[in-house]
Amino acid sequence: MRKFQFLLTFIAVCMVSTALASPLESNLKKHVKFLADDKQEGRGIGTKGLDESAQYIADRFQELGLQPPFGGSYFQPFEMGWGVQLGPNNRVQSGDTGADTSSGIMPIGFSSAGTVTAPVVFVGYGITAPEFNYDDFADMHVDSAIILCLTGEPGEFDSSSVFEGVNYTAHATLRSKASNAKLKNAVAMLVVEGPLYAGTGVEELAVPRADEPYLDCGIPALRITREALARLFPEFELEKLQRSIDSNTQPRSMQITDSVNVTLTADLTRETVAVKNVVGLIPGNDTVIVVGAHYDHLGFGQSGSLDPHPGKIHNGADDNASGVASVIEIARDLMSRPIPETVMLATFTAEETGLGGSSHLVKNFPLRLDLVRAMINLDMVGRVKDNQFSVLGCKSADEFSGIIEDANQSIGLNVTCKGDGYGPSDHMNFYLADRPVLFFFSGAHEDYHRSTDDYKRINFDDMARVTRLAENTVRGISKFSAPLTFVKSSEPPPQGGGRFRAWFGSIPDYSQADTLIGVLLSGVRSGSPAESAGLTGGDLMVQMGKVKLNNIYDLVFALRTYAPGDSADVHYLRKGAERSSVCVFGSPPK
Numbered sequence: 001m002r003k004f005q006f007l008l009t010f011i012a013v014c015m016v017s018t019a020l021a022s023p024l025e026s027n028l029k030k031h032v033k034f035l036a037d038d039k040q041e042g043r044g045i046g047t048k049g050l051d052e053s054a055q056y057i058a059d060r061f062q063e064l065g066l067q068p069p070f071g072g073s074y075f076q077p078f079e080m081g082w083g084v085q086l087g088p089n090n091r092v093q094s095g096d097t098g099a100d101t102s103s104g105i106m107p108i109g110f111s112s113a114g115t116v117t118a119p120v121v122f123v124g125y126g127i128t129a130p131e132f133n134y135d136d137f138a139d140m141h142v143d144s145a146i147i148l149c150l151t152g153e154p155g156e157f158d159s160s161s162v163f164e165g166v167n168y169t170a171h172a173t174l175r176s177k178a179s180n181a182k183l184k185n186a187v188a189m190l191v192v193e194g195p196l197y198a199g200t201g202v203e204e205l206a207v208p209r210a211d212e213p214y215l216d217c218g219i220p221a222l223r224i225t226r227e228a229l230a231r232l233f234p235e236f237e238l239e240k241l242q243r244s245i246d247s248n249t250q251p252r253s254m255q256i257t258d259s260v261n262v263t264l265t266a267d268l269t270r271e272t273v274a275v276k277n278v279v280g281l282i283p284g285n286d287t288v289i290v291v292g293a294h295y296d297h298l299g300f301g302q303s304g305s306l307d308p309h310p311g312k313i314h315n316g317a318d319d320n321a322s323g324v325a326s327v328i329e330i331a332r333d334l335m336s337r338p339i340p341e342t343v344m345l346a347t348f349t350a351e352e353t354g355l356g357g358s359s360h361l362v363k364n365f366p367l368r369l370d371l372v373r374a375m376i377n378l379d380m381v382g383r384v385k386d387n388q389f390s391v392l393g394c395k396s397a398d399e400f401s402g403i404i405e406d407a408n409q410s411i412g413l414n415v416t417c418k419g420d421g422y423g424p425s426d427h428m429n430f431y432l433a434d435r436p437v438l439f440f441f442s443g444a445h446e447d448y449h450r451s452t453d454d455y456k457r458i459n460f461d462d463m464a465r466v467t468r469l470a471e472n473t474v475r476g477i478s479k480f481s482a483p484l485t486f487v488k489s490s491e492p493p494p495q496g497g498g499r500f501r502a503w504f505g506s507i508p509d510y511s512q513a514d515t516l517i518g519v520l521l522s523g524v525r526s527g528s529p530a531e532s533a534g535l536t537g538g539d540l541m542v543q544m545g546k547v548k549l550n551n552i553y554d555l556v557f558a559l560r561t562y563a564p565g566d567s568a569d570v571h572y573l574r575k576g577a578e579r580s581s582v583c584v585f586g587s588p589p590k
């Protein structure tokens with residue numbers, strides 16, 4: 001499962017096994033043991049271990065006699081944006097003095113490439129926060145200027161700060177600062193860690209990670225060390241200014257270079273990596289039931305990791321070797337006792353980086369997507385505790401709660417069947433394509449997205465029961481001769497909607513190509529302001545009010561500037577034609 005803010009409850013894992021393991025249980029164990037072994041390198045994007053895991057799944061599908069849907073192959077390959085490569089020309093030059101990556105500057109991973117020559121304006125923390133009555137850009141024109149700003153926000157360690165003191169607000173992120181700079185028509189951004197809160201050690205600037213799907217922010221953006229800054233602009237008194245701002249939370253923005261122009265170059269290229277879904281078919285009639293699980297995980301702790309120690313292998317035994325193992329065993333059972341429908345067994349890649357694999361499959365579906373009767377997603381099914389189990393997405397078809405109840409008769413799990421089809425895993429892409437979905441999930445635990453999500457903590461006894469529950473569910477769906485009654489929810493997803501003051505209700509397409517400028521929508525929530533404004537799936541949003549939308553981060557930034565009841569012009573492209581409409585923001589539905 002991808003980035004999911006859980007309230008973690010500490011649980012003790014205690015397992016007493018009395019009965020002998022069933023063949024199902026020992027098969028599940030074998031698969032999880034393979035996939036969650038250190039050799040698979042945490043199934044991170046771009047690792048050899050991920051490809052070997054894909055091959056392992058394909059080999060199992062072949063052994064079981066599943067049909068390969070892609071011209072004789074089980075693999076559905078595609079390219080995704082992944083990491084950046086630095087070029088040799090990253091540089092900031094002021095008169096005779098310069099700095100490069102070996103002497104105190106470094107592009108941020110989301111920086112645009114390019115060269116600009118412009119004056120430099122210091123804009124404090126680079127923050128415009130009307131809710132805190134604070135604006136570093138007040139009375140300061142930065143049109144066509146390079147802005148220099150501090151990391152963080154005023155009053156970083158001060159719990160009485162008008163900002164949130166020890167906790168950063170969203171204004172403190174570098175993304176937010178870049179969006180704000182762009183909104184104010186700055187042409188580039190330099191960021192320095194303020195001396196007030198910095199440690200005393202040598203300043204080291206992190207090289208952009210090779211394992212992040214960075215999105216271009218729209219302007220060149222570089223970090224600079226205090227030492228390099230002092231060399232380039234010896235007259236400039238950074239510490240004094242920061243103290244002044246923090247003493248009374250009043251901005252102290254100022255022009256740094258009056259007449260001297262500074263030339264800044266960000267030299268970097270965005271890379272792509274080849275990934276693949278692994279899909280097998282059990283042929284039947286034209287209607288289809290999809291059973292899926294993602295097989296990728298967080299590698300050595302890529303973005304999304306919650307591990308306190310960076311760099312450790314994240315084996316992801318529960319997330320989601322467990323789901324993949326179940327899918328393989330469901331295939332085995334359905335091969336020996338087939339149902340009339342075609343069953344698609346789909347294991348997805350790139351789930352942890354934004355549901356990329358399932359999005360690709362839904363858009364490039366080898367069968368008729370409109371004949372998909374239901375999609376069942378297994379993501380984290382190996383840690384049943386106290387016999388409790390969740391089936392989410394239950395409200396996405398009228399028949400589901402009855403089907404689950406029947407399926408569970410012989411299993412006896414304490415099943416909670418609830419929720420619409422929105423959620424942070426692959427079923428959501430099928431739900432957005434108006435297919436009924438179910439999401440099998442054994443619950444949150446303290447090892448979620450940590451290096452401790454290991455094989456030994458899986459409860460295989462209960463996992464076998466979950467696998468049976470999923471099989472029974474497939475058979476239960478098969479009993480209906482007519483399509484299930486799809487229910488589209490008007491509720492917002494459990495995460496996200498409440499984070500912003502203003503509710504818009506757009507559903508971004510997480511698999512949007514990194515090179516596409518704008519925010520591509522895969523849909524809008526029914527009853528939302530976005531829907532009222534006439535937006536729909538496929539629209540490419542390019543502007544909201546004054547904010548130019550280069551990517552999803554700009555949209556998040558734009559939404560933060562509105563309150564319920566505010567309105568804004570939204571510009572978007574539909575089939576190449578530019579359109580605009582007025583949107584009135586609402587409050588997130590309860």
Ligand SMILES: [Zn+2]
Pocket residue numbers: 001002003319352449
């Ligand atoms: Zn996950």
